[in-house]
Amino acid sequence: MKEASSKQLPNKSVRHKLFGSVQPGEKIKPTEKEKMPDLQNTKKDFLFDIDQVGIANVKHPVQVFSKTKPLAQTTIGTFKMTSSIQKNHKGTNMSRFTEMMQEYSENSTFDLSIASLKTFTKEMAERLEQDDNQITVSFPWFFERSGPASDMTGMNHADAEITILYEKNAGYHVTVSLQGTITTLCPCSKEISEYSAHNQRGIVSMKTELTGEYNEDEMDWKLALLEAAESNASARIHPVLKRPDEKMVTEQAYENPRFVEDMVRLVAADLYELPFVQKFSVTCQNEESIHLHDAIATISYDKSLHN
Numbered sequence: 048m049k050e051a052s053s054k055q056l057p058n059k060s061v062r063h064k065l066f067g068s069v070q071p072g073e074k075i076k077p078t079e080k081e082k083m084p085d086l087q088n089t090k091k092d093f094l095f096d097i098d099q100v101g102i103a104n105v106k107h108p109v110q111v112f113s114k115t116k117p118l119a120q121t122t123i124g125t126f127k128m129t130s131s132i133q134k135n136h137k138g139t140n141m142s143r144f145t146e147m148m149q150e151y152s153e154n155s156t157f158d159l160s161i162a163s164l165k166t167f168t169k170e171m172a173e174r175l176e177q178d179d180n181q182i183t184v185s186f187p188w189f190f191e192r193s194g195p196a197s198d199m200t201g202m203n204h205a206d207a208e209i210t211i212l213y214e215k216n217a218g219y220h221v222t223v224s225l226q227g228t229i230t231t232l233c234p235c236s237k238e239i240s241e242y243s244a245h246n247q248r249g250i251v252s253m254k255t256e257l258t259g260e261y262n263e264d265e266m267d268w269k270l271a272l273l274e275a276a277e278s279n280a281s282a283r284i285h286p287v288l289k290r291p292d293e294k295m296v297t298e299q300a301y302e303n304p305r306f307v308e309d310m311v312r313l314v315a316a317d318l319y320e321l322p323f324v325q326k327f328s329v330t331c332q333n334e335e336s337i338h339l340h341d342a343i344a345t346i347s348y349d350k351s352l353h354n
């Protein structure tokens with residue numbers, strides 16, 4: 048047997064020198080904040096106003112509440128936070144965005160309720176000394192789902208997104224989006240074939256602008272949008288299916304065939320009926336099982352333009 052050899056390594060600072068680290072050079076610029084130049088706050092004619100400036104792709108743990116199980120969950124939010132700036136202002140103060148997020152998380156996990164995000168955007172505008180502020184946060188939302196026959200539960204998820212725009216003179220605009228997954232069975236295939244019908248996994252993306260009627264203590268927008276997608280599909284997606292469940296969803300899909308066109312029209316009808324939805328768009332994209340390409344359809348609708 049070969050004996051283990053022991054190596055005499057130089058210490059860590061010698062190793063760093065070996066790999067190119069050098070001594071710091073002479074430092075002459077101020078280290079106190081008050082003595083540092085504040086380029087961002089330079090006032091001059093910088094030619095153009097900026098619509099939105101800030102930070103994006105900020106990951107942060109968040110707390111999400113639902114009206115279905117789990118009633119509370121910690122998940123990961125991906126944030127974009129911006130405001131406009133006028134042309135006489137060189138730059139925004141980017142550190143204030145994450146500084147405030149930390150303050151909002153100090154006593155508990157960052158709360159993703161609409162009420163809390165509204166307070167956040169208004170305070171952020173004030174802290175930046177701007178008249179507006181916008182926050183967009185996307186997050187995976189988890190919900191329990193049980194098998195239709197066995198009632199055995201597992202965890203599903205959908206991709207959710209909230210955008211709050213605060214404008215000093217106009218108040219708040221709240222937009223919420225959900226991307227859920229469904230089963231669709233092809234009506235054409237069912238019609239023309241002696242037996243069977245091909246089916247696919249469909250992605251339903253819904254984006255809705257909420258009216259002032261939305262009350263998050265009574266309603267859960269995530270659940271309402273998920274139901275709009277799933278209740279109109281050929282079948283729902285399940286994490287746990289025993290044989291009696293599998294038989295049920297297979298037969299249910301055969302009894303409820305859907306094209307992508309059928310899906311977007313049926314989901315649009317449900318969103319139209321939701322009293323707290325002002326505007327919506329819905330897209331269904333089916334990952335076809337008999338093609339390499341997808342099938343896709345979209346509807347956009349603004350209730351205020353059609354009344």
Ligand SMILES: Nc1nc2c(ncn2[C@@H]2O[C@H](COP(=O)(O)OP(=O)(O)OP(=O)(O)O)[C@@H](O)[C@H]2O)c(=O)[nH]1
Nearest residue numbers: 080085087088100137138139140141142143144146
């Ligand atoms: N405005 C702006 N800042 C940037 C950009 N890229 C990075 N930063 C960073 O933003 C940070 C400074 O944030 P500020 O909020 O202006 O810092 P500060 O002036 O010390 O903070 P306050 O005292 O709150 O004004 C520095 O780390 C900058 O390098 C950019 O494209 N624009």
